[in-house]
Amino acid sequence: MQQSGTLYIVATPIGNLDDASPRLKTVLSRVDAIACEDTRHSGRFLQHLGIQKPLLSLHEHNEDQRLPALLGRLQGGESLALISDAGTPLLSDPGYPLVRAAVAAGIPLSPIPGPNAxxxxxxxxxxxxxxxxxxxxxxxxxxxxxxxxxxxxxxxxxxxxxxxxxxxxxxxxxxxxxxxxxxxxxxxxxxxxxxxxxxxxxxxxxxxxxxxxxxxxxxxxxxxxxxxxxxxxxxxxLDVDALLKALDAELPPRKVATVAAQVTGLNKNALYQRLMERRQD
Known part of the structure; x- marks a missing residue:
């Protein structure tokens, strides 16, 4: 049985490129490909580091569609890095669905810590x-x-x-x-x-x-x-129901659940279901 590759979650500089760590450079130079928000932005960053790697676009509008292909590459033995335009991925940046799916699939993950605004x-x-x-x-x-x-x-x-x-x-x-x-x-x-x-x-x-x-x-x-x-x-x-009620007056249901999850730390899907039940009462 083929061993899965590793998904590296790599924090990149938030402004000053001198904050790029030696370990960041080593990992990005060794992975098979790099998933990033904006291939043009990340391309300039990699050029600054003297690294040439295939770049895979991964942002909030295509995450769900890209997951099967990315998981397939990891399960096929390739190692991938996930970076955002700046800072630590997932924190107000794309990547959570990929990390969640990798955990569920038993794919090894490794954080490369660094800057966070x-x-x-x-x-x-x-x-x-x-x-x-x-x-x-x-x-x-x-x-x-x-x-x-x-x-x-x-x-x-x-x-x-x-x-x-x-x-x-x-x-x-x-x-x-x-x-x-x-x-x-x-x-x-x-x-x-x-x-x-x-x-x-x-x-x-x-x-x-x-x-x-x-x-x-x-x-x-x-x-x-x-x-x-x-x-x-x-x-x-925090009154979760009061928060849902307040947001429901201004935002569509899915956005209500997303914002409420950020505030409370609760599961977004559970909050969505709770909102739907509130509407039926």
């Missing part, structure tokens, strides 16, 4: 490093975003979000409204890059800065928000 931002935020919740990207629509933040307002954990620079000001304003303008926070912009900027302050002050400062309109951003510091109460525990 959320952890990098947390380390310089000056906010409690544990416990924390990484929540990915907030909903794009303003109404859903505000309701989502309201469900998180009394969570005691430090909260981490990614956000498009084009929505940064609106998101910070919504955070201030939902959690209180004096809540301590930090915005990390262009982390590890030439124009890296760390902006510490209250949510109110950060929202004002994002609305007026020219540099706040460029680059990529991570938002770190201090957790609720009030007295513990029943409100501090």
């Amino acid at each position: 959320a952890i990098a931002a947390l380390s310089v935020s000056g906010l409690p490093p544990e416990p924390f919740r990484f929540l990915g990207f907030p909903p794009r629509q303003g109404g859903a975003r505000r309701k989502w933040f309201q469900t998180l307002a009394k969570v005691p954990d430090t909260l981490l979000f990614y956000e498009s620079i084009h929505r940064l000001g609106a998101t910070l304003a919504d955070l201030a409204e939902a959690m209180g303008g004096e809540r301590p926070a930090m915005v990390g912009r262009e982390l590890t890059k030439r124009h890296e900027q760390l902006r510490h302050g209250s949510l109110d002050s950060l929202a004002e800065w994002a609305a007026t400062a020219s540099e706040a309109k460029k680059g990529e951003a991570v938002i770190v928000v201090g957790g609720w510091s009030g007295a513990p109460s029943e409100e501090a525990s």
